[in-house]
Amino acid sequence: MATDVSEKQAEADWRVGLSDDQLKDILYKLKLCRYFDERIEALYRQGRLPGAIYSGRGQEGTHVGVAYPLGGDDSLFVTHRDLSAQFTKGLDLNRVMAQFWGRIDGYTRGRDGNSHVGDWNGKRTWTPVSHLPLAYPVACGAALAYKRRGEARVALAICGEGATSNGRWHESLNVSAVHRLPVVWVVNNNQWAYSTPNPLEFAVPTVAERAAAYGFPGVRVDGADVLEVYRVSLNAVERARSGEGPTLIESVSLRWRGHAGHDPAKYVPKETLDEYMQHKDPVKRFEELLLTHQVVDAEAVKGIQERIESEFDRGYEFAQASPFPVPSDVTKGLWVEDGYWQSEPSREGGTG
Amino acid sequence: MATSLVETGAAGHGAEPRGKRTEAGEATYLIAIAEALWEEMERDERVYLLGEDIGAYGGAFKVTEGFIERFGPERVMDTPIAEETIVGMAVGSAMEGFRPVAEFQYADFMTSGFDEIVTAAARYHYRSGVPLPIVLRAPSGGGVRASSFHSTNPEPWFAHAPGLKVICPAFPADAKGLLKSAVRDDNPCVFLEHKWIYRRIKEVMPDDPDLLVPIGSAKVQREGNDVSIITVGAMVHHALEAAENLSQKGVSVEVVDLRTIHPLDGETVLRSVEKTSRAFVLYESHRFLGVGAEVAAMIAEEGFAHLDAPVVRLAPPNVPVPFSPPLEDAYLPQVADIEAAVEKLSAW
Numbered sequence: 001m002a003t004d005v006s007e008k009q010a011e012a013d014w015r016v017g018l019s020d021d022q023l024k025d026i027l028y029k030l031k032l033c034r035y036f037d038e039r040i041e042a043l044y045r046q047g048r049l050p051g052a053i054y055s056g057r058g059q060e061g062t063h064v065g066v067a068y069p070l071g072g073d074d075s076l077f078v079t080h081r082d083l084s085a086q087f088t089k090g091l092d093l094n095r096v097m098a099q100f101w102g103r104i105d106g107y108t109r110g111r112d113g114n115s116h117v118g119d120w121n122g123k124r125t126w127t128p129v130s131h132l133p134l135a136y137p138v139a140c141g142a143a144l145a146y147k148r149r150g151e152a153r154v155a156l157a158i159c160g161e162g163a164t165s166n167g168r169w170h171e172s173l174n175v176s177a178v179h180r181l182p183v184v185w186v187v188n189n190n191q192w193a194y195s196t197p198n199p200l201e202f203a204v205p206t207v208a209e210r211a212a213a214y215g216f217p218g219v220r221v222d223g224a225d226v227l228e229v230y231r232v233s234l235n236a237v238e239r240a241r242s243g244e245g246p247t248l249i250e251s252v253s254l255r256w257r258g259h260a261g262h263d264p265a266k267y268v269p270k271e272t273l274d275e276y277m278q279h280k281d282p283v284k285r286f287e288e289l290l291l292t293h294q295v296v297d298a299e300a301v302k303g304i305q306e307r308i309e310s311e312f313d314r315g316y317e318f319a320q321a322s323p324f325p326v327p328s329d330v331t332k333g334l335w336v337e338d339g340y341w342q343s344e345p346s347r348e349g350g351t352g
Numbered sequence: 353m354a355t356s357l358v359e360t361g362a363a364g365h366g367a368e369p370r371g372k373r374t375e376a377g378e379a380t381y382l383i384a385i386a387e388a389l390w391e392e393m394e395r396d397e398r399v400y401l402l403g404e405d406i407g408a409y410g411g412a413f414k415v416t417e418g419f420i421e422r423f424g425p426e427r428v429m430d431t432p433i434a435e436e437t438i439v440g441m442a443v444g445s446a447m448e449g450f451r452p453v454a455e456f457q458y459a460d461f462m463t464s465g466f467d468e469i470v471t472a473a474a475r476y477h478y479r480s481g482v483p484l485p486i487v488l489r490a491p492s493g494g495g496v497r498a499s500s501f502h503s504t505n506p507e508p509w510f511a512h513a514p515g516l517k518v519i520c521p522a523f524p525a526d527a528k529g530l531l532k533s534a535v536r537d538d539n540p541c542v543f544l545e546h547k548w549i550y551r552r553i554k555e556v557m558p559d560d561p562d563l564l565v566p567i568g569s570a571k572v573q574r575e576g577n578d579v580s581i582i583t584v585g586a587m588v589h590h591a592l593e594a595a596e597n598l599s600q601k602g603v604s605v606e607v608v609d610l611r612t613i614h615p616l617d618g619e620t621v622l623r624s625v626e627k628t629s630r631a632f633v634l635y636e637s638h639r640f641l642g643v644g645a646e647v648a649a650m651i652a653e654e655g656f657a658h659l660d661a662p663v664v665r666l667a668p669p670n671v672p673v674p675f676s677p678p679l680e681d682a683y684l685p686q687v688a689d690i691e692a693a694v695e696k697l698s699a700w
Contacts, residue, residue, distance in 0.1 A: 075448075107480075108479050108480060109481075111478055111479045112479045116479075118480060120447060120480060120482045121481075121482070127476070127479055127480040127482075129471055129472050129475075131467055131471050131472075134440070134467060134468060134471060134472045135472075136437075136440070137434075137436050137437040137438075137439065137440020137441060137443075137444070137468060138440045138441075138443045138444040138447070138468075138472065139440075139444060140437055140440060140441045140444060141440055141441035141442060141443055141444020141445040141446070141447070141448070141452075142444040142445065142447060142448050143444070144441055144444065144445050145444065145445040145447075145448030145449065145450055146448070148400075148426060148445075148450070155444070167436070168434075168436040168437060168440070168467075168468075171432070171434035171436055171437040172437055172440070174432060174434065175431065175432055175434055175437045175441070178432060333477065333478050333481065334477070334478050334514055334515055335477075335539055336477060336483045336538035336539050337538070337539075340481075341477070341481030
């Protein structure tokens with residue numbers, strides 16, 4: 001009998017309380033983010049995509065894991081590298097694709113590009129600003145609003161480890177502790193801030209231990225293990241929701257691609273890249289885990305992949321068919337009272 | 353652990369700012385601003401204040417003296433010295449339905465929160481359609497021997513960041529009516545309170561708590577026929593003094609108070625220039641690319657046909673605000689300088 005109990009416990013433990021459907025959903029999201037990132041880069045390199053790209057490849061375990069515990073009313077404050085976290089929160093693939101091509105159906109109606117996308121009124125995600133971590137202080141404000149109204153809601157903010165060198169990162173952590181705000185601070189430590197490695201960004205061994213200086217817990221987690229990231233994030237979200245204040249999560253992975261599309265990232269040692277791609281791939285690792293536990297079989301994995309590819313193709317077609325914004329609307333939408341954002345925009349911009 | 357607050361009823365504390373008017377019903381510019389904040393907080397519980405030392409201490413200039421006793425520490429929120437985060441919190445709480453009013457101790461310290469103001473707040477609505485009803489209040493301007501880091505006129509910086517309304521009132525009633533408009537506005541507003549005016553200028557205030565002054569509207573503060581002085585902030589008072597002196601010499605000066613820098617009320621300016629045919633632009637931000645540079649260019653482009661003389665500008669040189677009294681006086685346009693320049697222009 002004792003064996004049965006511990007087996008049941010072990011079964012319950014590995015899945016962190018998630019149902020089969022939820023586990024399959026996580027696999028779908030991981031694979032969607034990976035596929036989107038790869039296809040977008042291919043289109044960029046073929047010269048078929050205007051603007052820039054900021055790959056989050058290799059960090060899907062962090063992005064999906066931290067965002068998955070959030071409810072619809074919880075807010076997510078991201079950088080332009082965290083599109084995978086926004087997909088996890090439910091952003092619409094078609095509208096994201098329209099955004100990448102500067103079309104009117106993009107979330108910013110062509111006023112911003114690529115992963116500088118957000119959906120505040122829908123999925124409660126911030127439209128990122130390139131200057132980092134500018135969303136950290138803003139997350140304090142959203143969390144303050146929840147606290148003031150006594151709402152059981154949480155703000156979760158993500159930045160890279162490079163942004164922890166910036167003053168406002170420290171300001172935000174300090175203010176969130178002083179006012180005991182319901183916020184979760186995530187640092188996506190992908191080991192390279194553009195070309196700068198961890199030792200040139202901070203002199204402490206980990207980002208997580210800096211939390212002690214502000215008076216709340218810090219946790220370091222392996223970003224290749226999406227369920228472990230999920231578990232840590234869930235605990236932090238519940239802690240914030242119950243009024244116990246902030247938590248700092250450092251999730252460690254590797255940025256597989258350059259800072260942006262133009263950057264070959266030759267500064268990353270080949271052995272490190274090989275190690276991560278072969279042994280610390282969060283998508284592959286989770287897929288194997290679900291196969292081992294027979295939550296999915298090879299046929300089901302194939303089905304998920306086919307669904308993703310067809311969704312991407314539909315998104316691409318949607319984006320190409322969406323009109324450009326009309327040039328005469330360039331000054332509209334600056335002031336709330338001009339009504340631009342409260343009305344349907346012109347669709348006369350053509351798709352040429 | 354409840355912080356011990358100043359007792360209600362102690363001198364100047366816990367009382368509505370209207371109680372601080374003179375017997376004749378006059379309020380200083382500072383009291384007028386306090387009245388606006390108090391009334392808007394009474395009217396709308398979404399309005400709250402945040403900033404450094406604004407609670408029990410009542411703010412660096414005592415604008416919020418007595419507020420914490422009435423509204424409590426949540427709505428009169430003392431923050432750490434963290435300007436980026438003060439602005440960021442205003443942005444985030446506005447996104448979640450509040451209407452924050454953040455106080456800077458001096459406008460100079462807005463640079464410490466600059467990125468959140470111009471990069472995040474100013475551009476956010478254009479990029480996302482999400483309104484940010486926030487007000488950033490700050491004491492600006494020179495003339496009080498406060499030297500380089502407590503005398504700044506930052507209005508051109510913010511007027512050059514599309515998406516911010518920039519308001520610079522010169523009179524108590526305008527300050528009150530414009531601040532109330534700013535609190536009710538759905539866009540981010542930078543509200544610059546000229547500290548030279550705070551306790552110098554007072555006037556009888558209207559009693560209607562819904563009396564608003566529209567943002568983006570200039571006002572002719574003195575009618576005249578010979579020369580238009582287009583100005584803003586403390587310089588309005590210098591211009592009015594110069595105008596009075598010049599009237600003794602037979603020069604009739606019209607004084608246009610911009611009141612708002614962005615959006616700029618070009619129509620009122622051009623109407624005045626059409627009437628006087630001479631434009632004199634007086635301002636306290638640096639001459640080079642300052643507020644008056646845009647006004648002068650606008651007049652040259654759109655009002656050229658009205659002009660009988662070139663547009664003249666008077667503004668501080670392009671150096672930091674100096675401390676030593678003779679230096680600061682040389683830096684700031686003085687009444688005598690204004691009179692001399694206007695006389696020259698009127699004789700053109």
